Amino acid sequence: MKKPISRILLINDEKLILKAFIKGLNDAAKSMENSLGITFIGVTTAREALQVLEEDGDIQAVVVDDKLYTLQSERKGTRNLQMTVLELVQKISRFRPELNIYILIAQEQQDDVVDALFSETVDGYFYREERDYRGMYRILNAQLQEKARTPFYDQLKSYVLMAKDAWHTPGHSSGDSLRDSPWISDFYEFIGEHIFRADLSVSVPMLDSLMEPTGVIAEAQKIAAKAFGARRTFFATNGTSTANKVIFQTLLAPGEKLLLDRNCHKSVHHGVVLSGAHPVYLDSSVNKKFSIYGPVPKQTLFNALEQHADAEALILTSCTYDGLRYDLSPIIEAAHAKGIKVIIDEAWYGFARFHPAFRPTALEAGADYATQSTHKVLSAFSQSSMIHVNDPDFNEHLFRENFNMHTSTSPQYSMIASLDVARKQATLEGYKLLSRTLELARELHLQINATGVFQVLELPELLPDEVKHDNIQLDPTKVTVDISRCGFTVEELIRELFEHYNIQVEKSTFNTLTLLLTIGTTRSKVSRLYDALMRIAREGRAPRRLYQTSEVPHFTELRYLPRDAFYCEGELVPLLDEEDRVSKYLEGRVSADQITPYPPGIPVLVPGQTITNSIVHYLVSILRSQKRMEVHGIVFDGYLPCLRLLTATEEGSLRKLS
Numbered sequence: 001m002k003k004p005i006s007r008i009l010l011i012n013d014e015k016l017i018l019k020a021f022i023k024g025l026n027d028a029a030k031s032m033e034n035s036l037g038i039t040f041i042g043v044t045t046a047r048e049a050l051q052v053l054e055e056d057g058d059i060q061a062v063v064v065d066d067k068l069y070t071l072q073s074e075r076k077g078t079r080n081l082q083m084t085v086l087e088l089v090q091k092i093s094r095f096r097p098e099l100n101i102y103i104l105i106a107q108e109q110q111d112d113v114v115d116a117l118f119s120e121t122v123d124g125y126f127y128r129e130e131r132d133y134r135g136m137y138r139i140l141n142a143q144l145q146e147k148a149r150t151p152f153y154d155q156l157k158s159y160v161l162m163a164k165d166a167w168h169t170p171g172h173s174s175g176d177s178l179r180d181s182p183w184i185s186d187f188y189e190f191i192g193e194h195i196f197r198a199d200l201s202v203s204v205p206m207l208d209s210l211m212e213p214t215g216v217i218a219e220a221q222k223i224a225a226k227a228f229g230a231r232r233t234f235f236a237t238n239g240t241s242t243a244n245k246v247i248f249q250t251l252l253a254p255g256e257k258l259l260l261d262r263n264c265h266k267s268v269h270h271g272v273v274l275s276g277a278h279p280v281y282l283d284s285s286v287n288k289k290f291s292i293y294g295p296v297p298k299q300t301l302f303n304a305l306e307q308h309a310d311a312e313a314l315i316l317t318s319c320t321y322d323g324l325r326y327d328l329s330p331i332i333e334a335a336h337a338k339g340i341k342v343i344i345d346e347a348w349y350g351f352a353r354f355h356p357a358f359r360p361t362a363l364e365a366g367a368d369y370a371t372q373s374t375h376k377v378l379s380a381f382s383q384s385s386m387i388h389v390n391d392p393d394f395n396e397h398l399f400r401e402n403f404n405m406h407t408s409t410s411p412q413y414s415m416i417a418s419l420d421v422a423r424k425q426a427t428l429e430g431y432k433l434l435s436r437t438l439e440l441a442r443e444l445h446l447q448i449n450a451t452g453v454f455q456v457l458e459l460p461e462l463l464p465d466e467v468k469h470d471n472i473q474l475d476p477t478k479v480t481v482d483i484s485r486c487g488f489t490v491e492e493l494i495r496e497l498f499e500h501y502n503i504q505v506e507k508s509t510f511n512t513l514t515l516l517l518t519i520g521t522t523r524s525k526v527s528r529l530y531d532a533l534m535r536i537a538r539e540g541r542a543p544r545r546l547y548q549t550s551e552v553p554h555f556t557e558l559r560y561l562p563r564d565a566f567y568c569e570g571e572l573v574p575l576l577d578e579e580d581r582v583s584k585y586l587e588g589r590v591s592a593d594q595i596t597p598y599p600p601g602i603p604v605l606v607p608g609q610t611i612t613n614s615i616v617h618y619l620v621s622i623l624r625s626q627k628r629m630e631v632h633g634i635v636f637d638g639y640l641p642c643l644r645l646l647t648a649t650e651e652g653s654l655r656k657l658s
Contacts, residue, residue, distance in 0.1 A: 003037050004428070005058045006144060010042040011049045011088070012065040012104070017128075018042045021063075024133030025140075032137060036144055046088045053096055057432020060144055061100040062092055065128065093121045095356050098227065098427050100143055104128045150424050151219040153417040155207060160197045170199055170410075200413050210235065210411045211404045220420045227427045228353050229363050230370075230388035232396075234403065235419045237411040240347045240385040241267035243371040244315070247343055247387065248275040249402040250395065255561065257311035259304050262555055263293045263602050264317050265345060266632075269562075269594055273607060276563040278657065280308050281555045284602065285464035291509040291548060292462060292480070293600050294324050298331065298470040305334050315343040318362060321507065321601075322462065322514060323478030325349070327471035328365035336366065341391060347373040349475065350386070351519065354430030357438060358475065363390050377477075377518055380422040384415040425519075433519040440526050441476045441517050447530040448481060453537035455482045457512070479515040487541020491628075501532035509600075511546050549625065552602050553618050557610040560646075560654045565592050565608035568650040572635055572642040575620055586616050590646040595633035597622050605633070608657075611643075 008025075012018040025040040043049050053059060066085045089101055100123045123143060126136055172178055175196030178188035188196065200207060208215035217235065225233035236243045244267045252258055254276030260268060263284035272279045282304055285294040296316070305314070314335050319325040332342045344362035350372030352358035362370040368391035374380040389399075425433075445456045459474040483493055490508045497503040506516040515529070570592035574583055591605040597619075604615055622629050623641055635642045646654075 004148075006036045006038045006060045006428075007056060007058045008038060008040050008061045008063065008140060009049060009052060009056075009059050010040060010063045010065075011044075011046065012042065013044050013067065014065075015044060017065075018044060020131070021133070024131065025137055028134045028137035029141075032134065032141070034141070036141070036148060038137075038141060038144065046091075049088070050091060050095065053092065053099075057429060057435055059099065060147070060428065061102065061123075061140060063102045063104060063126070063140075064088060064092075065104040066106070089122060096431055097121070097229065098354060098430065100140075100147070102126060102140070147427060148424060149223070150417070150420040151216040151223070152208070153220075153420045155216040156198055156200070156413060156417050159200070159204060159206060160194065170201060172196055172199070174199075195414060198414050198417070201410055207413060210237065210416060211407055211409065212400075217416060220416070220423075224386065224419070224423045225388070227423050228372075228386070228388050229361065230390055232389040232394065234387040234389070234399075235416055236385040236387055237383055237408070237415045238385075238406060239267075239375075239383045240345065240371045240373045241265065241270075242406045243385050243387045244268050244343075244345060245271040245274055246399070246402045246406055247369050247371065248272070248277060248313075249405070250399045251313050251341055251343075252277040254563065257308055259301075259308060259311050259314040259340070261296050261316050263296075263320070263600075264315060265347065266594070266596055266601065266603070268315055268345065269596075269603055269606055273562045273566045273594075276561060277312075278561060279558065279606070280304060280311065281558070281606070283554055285466040286551060287462060287464045288551060290457065290462070290480070290482070290512050291551075291600065292322050292464075292512070293552075293602060294320060294322070294462070294464045295326050295467055295470065295472060297466045298327070301331055302334055305338055305340065309338045309340075311338075311340050313341045313343055315345060317345040317347070319346075319349045319475045319478070321348060321478075322480055323348075323475035324462065325473040325475060327473070328362060328367065329360070332366040341368045343367070343369040343371070346370045347385075348376060348478070350374050351377045351426065351430065351434060354426050355434035355438070358434070363388055366390075374419055374422050378422040379425050379519070380418040381412075381415045383412075384419050384422070386419065430519070437477055437517050437519055437521055440521055440523060441479065443523075444479060444515070444517070444526050444529070447526070448479075448533060451530075451534050451537040453485050454533050455485075456480070457482055477517040479517065481513045481515065482511060483513055484511045484546060485543050486536060487539070487544055488536070489544060489546060493536070496536065497532060501528070501535075503529060503532055510548050547625070549597075549629070550618050550621055552597075552600065552604060553612070553614045555609070556612050556615065558606070558608050559590050559610050559656055560608035560651075561657065562607040564654050565590060565646060568592055568646055568654075570644040570650065571647050572637055573645050574637070575616065575623070575634075575641045575643060582616060582620055586611050586643070586645075587613050589643075590651060592644045592646055593633045593635075595619065595631065595643070598630040598632070605643075611645075 010018060010021055022040050022042045029038050043052055064085055092101060102124045103122055104126050106128055175188055178184050202209050208217040210217055221233050221235055248271035252275045255278055257280060258277040259280050261284060262281045282296045282300055285297055316326055318328060335342050344367045346362050352361045370388045372386045374386050375382045375384045448454050448456050457480045462480060463472060483490060490510060494505060505513050507514045577583055589611050591609050591611060592607055594603050594607060595605040596603045622631060635644055
């Protein structure tokens with residue numbers, strides 16, 4: 001197993017003192033327990049320090065001399081103010097907030113320095129004159145060991161190695177039911193012994209309870225909150241889909257208003273039904289050339305906040321599936337001025353805290369809640385997510401009741417362990433891994449464009465016209481490629497990459513592919529992708545005419561609360577008559593279901609919404625298209641596609657929305 005490398009940076013403008021500290025601390029590291037591979041390096045200026053922190057992802061802590069505020073200038077014998085220790089600490093904290101920071105002080109300056117740094121993220125102080133290198137090393141090592149702890153995973157591993165006889169759930173009993181089976185032992189061998197031994201339950205008290213954590217799960221969540229910059233963090237094993245629903249039910253009583261981007265994940269729309277909220281849907285911007293749906297225009301959001309100042313919450317997705325990030329700070333500030341809570345679905349952006357290229361995160365921009373799919377972009381198992389809370393009015397009891405309503409009483413403990421481990425990795429090597437990912441993204445851009453056929457779309461090409469002046473940013477780990485000149489349809493190209501080059505892409509529109517780079521992307525994968533695209537480009541196929549699906553119709557009138565409409569029995573009404581003509585009996589009726597085509601994954605109808613002819617024709621055009629598309633919510637009566645609609649009697653019994 002690879003051993004970790006942990007460098008600690010000392011910053012002191014007096015070379016002889018710096019040299020003595022580095023030698024003394026490295027000697028201590030060699031003579032004492034050092035499982036984390038700690039070594040010490042030093043620089044004499046703040047500028048050098050910031051450069052080293054940018055270039056070296058293995059630095060885990062910084063020791064700053066408080067005398068740094070009188071750094072030596074280029075002229076011999078003079079000492080000029082370059083940067084105060086306060087300024088340097090603030091710069092380090094903004095650039096790499098995961099680092100531990102310590103200050104070297106003289107005893108007579110103790111009060112002044114500590115007072116100046118009181119509100120900053122300083123982890124400790126050492127007296128310069130004591131020169132207790134072993135004592136310093138012991139403290140620095142202990143702090144780093146604390147950061148490297150994974151309380152839940154450590155306890156889970158410890159329990160598994162105890163090899164207790166299981167007289168409790170789950171039924172496979174540490175894998176014993178599979179191991180010797182002539183029918184399913186191959187599954188045991190394929191999955192591995194430890195996955196079964198670690199598949200435990202709340203029957204084991206030492207592993208704590210996700211529904212009411214007081215032990216190692218509570219401890220792991222507390223460490224995660226510090227790492228991600230939250231007041232509170234909660235682990236979720238039902239994915240971010242459930243995390244969104246939990247927050248909705250905590251913040252929204254039936255009939256209370258919620259402002260939401262229509263392009264939100266379908267779990268948000270399901271959360272509207274479950275909470276009984278009164279949604280105000282905001283149409284997303286759309287790039288018609290590439291069928292890419294972007295953020296809601298900033299002015300639309302400001303207008304909605306003014307018109308619906310009685311709303312309880314606003315939810316937005318940042319970044320979007322295609323990597324488009326809102327300029328969140330002014331939006332959140334405007335919402336808070338109206339007393340509106342802000343929830344940001346950061347499913348695709350859970351790594352952002354750990355590299356300055358991706359910040360500010362939603363929490364740093366002032367969001368009250370952020371949900372993250374840790375499994376999508378960090379090293380956690382599928383369905384493993386986190387809920388981060390910074391709401392000053394957080395009602396923990398109500399939140400816990402709603403959380404427990406959705407959480408299984410038998411959560412997958414390996415998922416919880418993977419969240420613990422993913423946090424550890426993000427904290428200790430996230431900056432290093434994300435720096436590599438950004439470098440690979442830059443290389444991939446150049447290589448794809450070098451094919452002369454495929455082209456990576458940059459931010460100006462991706463941005464819909466409506467948001468070109470909204471200070472939208474692009475996450476470079478989401479790479480959108482224009483494939484319109486390659487001579488394949490998008491379905492043919494995906495099949496070609498899969499069958500002949502062993503490559504599976506993330507998603508597509510009618511003329512683009514989206515590639516997702518993560519901390520697990522390697523240079524070998526980048527090379528193989530480039531090789532595949534270059535080979536396809538060199539085939540020299542003539543461009544094909546690509547079929548573009550119609551734009552999703554604008555949102556129409558919401559006549560009833562989605563929850564009220566959804567829980568009606570309704571009736572099935574065909575989209576087409578027996579002669580395959582578009583039905584005349586749908587306009588003006590009200591949907592009881594959510595109808596969502598994939599792609600783009602935006603609901604065309606939600607429960608309680610009024611149907612228009614343009615919506616009917618859009619749905620029929622999708623169903624008749626030769627391009628196969630999933631459409632969730634349509635009911636087939638035999639071969640006849642139908643919508644579940646409210647009856648006249650049901651409409652008469654429901655309260656109309658004003």
